[in-house]
Amino acid sequence: MVEDESANSASETRRAYWRANLRLLGTLMAIWFAVSFGAGILFRPFLDQFMLGGFPLGFWFAQQGSIYVFIVLIAIYARRMHRIEREFALDDDDADTPIEGG
């Protein structure tokens, strides 16, 4: 892999990029945990006293809501990561060559 900068600053960039990635990962995984294990399981008995239309709220999170949130989480991750990668010039926008043979 050819890098324009010196090896030192290149690895510095990579470290900063990796930290930014881990921060984003941590936030999103926390939300992932909160909607499924939190709202759908641990706090379900408490949330069930509230109604969302004809659904007890905790039950709705367990059978509907968590799934919608999962989709949103992946969409946010794909979008935000792409932005972070461009910021650090580590994106793969020009790499669309398919794999050539084994």
Add this chain to the structure above:
Amino acid sequence: MATQTLIYLFVGLSFALYIGIAIWSRAASTSEFYVAGGGVNPVVNGMATAADWMSAASFLSMAGLIAFMGYDGSVYLMGWTGGYVMLALLLAPYLRKFGQFTVPDFIGTRYYSNVARTVAVVCLIFISFTYIAGQMRGVGIVFSRFLEVDVTLGVIIGMGIVFFYAVLGGMKGITYTQVAQYCVLIFAYLVPAIFISLLATGNPVPQLGLGSDLADGSGTSVLQKLDSSLVEMGFPAYTDGSKSMVDVSCITAALMIGTAGLPHVIVRFFTVPKASDARKSAGWALVFIALLYTTAPAVSAFARLNFNESVSDTRYAETPDWFRNWEANGLIAWRDKNGDGVMQYEAGDAFEGAPEYTPGGIGVSGERLLDNAATDNANEVYVDRDIMVLANPEIANLPGWVIALVAAGGLAAALSTAAGLLLVISTAVSHDLLKSTFRPQISEKGELLAARVAATAAIVVAGILGIYPPGWVAQVVAFAFGLAAASLFPAIFMGIFSTRMNREGAIAGMVTGLAFTFLYIAWFKLWAPELNTAEHWLFGISPEGIGVVGMLLNFAVAITVARLTAPPPPEVDALVENIRVPRGAGTAHAH
């Protein structure tokens, strides 16, 4: 047209479509055979992943399970979708950047060890065969009930179709066939769901219908009605469930992590052009999966409601046709304990074990007589949960073409997953065992031939498992997820997120996780099934959820062993550095 003719027509047309696609997309190289050349559009790949993932279990069994489990069924809904968040965030982009063909490839290279690679292959083959046996059972059920052919012939036809496009087309053929299969299966799932939701609540969107009031003018909501009628019959309330919170959490977690560690799912993300596409693709896959998974709980609730209403306190002589059809197939049974000719449906088993009918025995009301020992509760009805999705259109009196559609959809779901699994098995044999371990000098042509031979052999074994289903198959489906969670997931995860994890740690971790989970499940499911109750379980965790403990053990052992042994060589550091950044994914593999 008669329903039977429509079923033949729909199933025949869908099979012709799959074969047509297979001929059009034949694989010419190992790269096309293993990963469809690595050039699949992320949306297309997402759709193929959804079909690959949604098996006979998702299509045929899941809604039925939830119908009888109520809230407890949420473990499947959250478990089998939440895993995609882990895949998209923690595994898929990095594995794509790594740029090889298989999961054992990654483990073997990252841990610089053919032992690690072989352990991964063993996990993979075990997981995949367990899974495929379930698909074949689904094919058998659909064929025997709807096409009125013998189960053996049904499985042979199904295997023939899969053979044709998996062996010819490899991953390329499978990917494009799966796109067609997704369209068939989702249409087949949504149409009856919309009909039933409309009939029950007047709301055509099943996801909203589940939270609506019933259309009978009573002013009670679907869930209220279910809760009150089930409680009256002695079941736990639908929105409440009966599993402990610890167990629900552990099963959900095991299914999530297991999903993220299933080789036939992971390998799909090797087929997109670059790392950022792997993220997008996982997102699209979940969108396509969620379409079915958010509909399923609505199907479950309506099915349970309709089932209760049409069975409970109905005279056997007045039962609808579907009841007798399924009784003829041995999946429904009624034992008239009090001899009143009316079916009492309440909590508890009607009799011990699965129905064993008295040959030729017909009761006074016309029901099939049973040899099973009766239990002393008031329940008289036995129903196999797997039939709910298939029986649903009939229970709700939907037109014949909807029933035909569901039959074609069930086959699409079973065949697409079977094909994906067969490919993973054949790749493990030809690529990981032959090319990478035992015969590195094999030519590209030889490897492709080996992959096709392995796929053929795997199809034959899967077919035999389908025709002669061993009794343990249904018992050990928990194996697939538990083992994937306890063995492959931690090894891959630490391979990406830790530079310190080394060969010794990874192997020790995988072996520990695998052995612990295997023994725990085998103990309660095979060797001592009579002890399989909450008070004997470790921390109250059932065999379905024990994979999480296996995973934690794997992490603990791996980290401890890695601390005490030499760090990985510098080239592994470089590899980890390289897979962490997306730039250069397409060319990483060309060597």
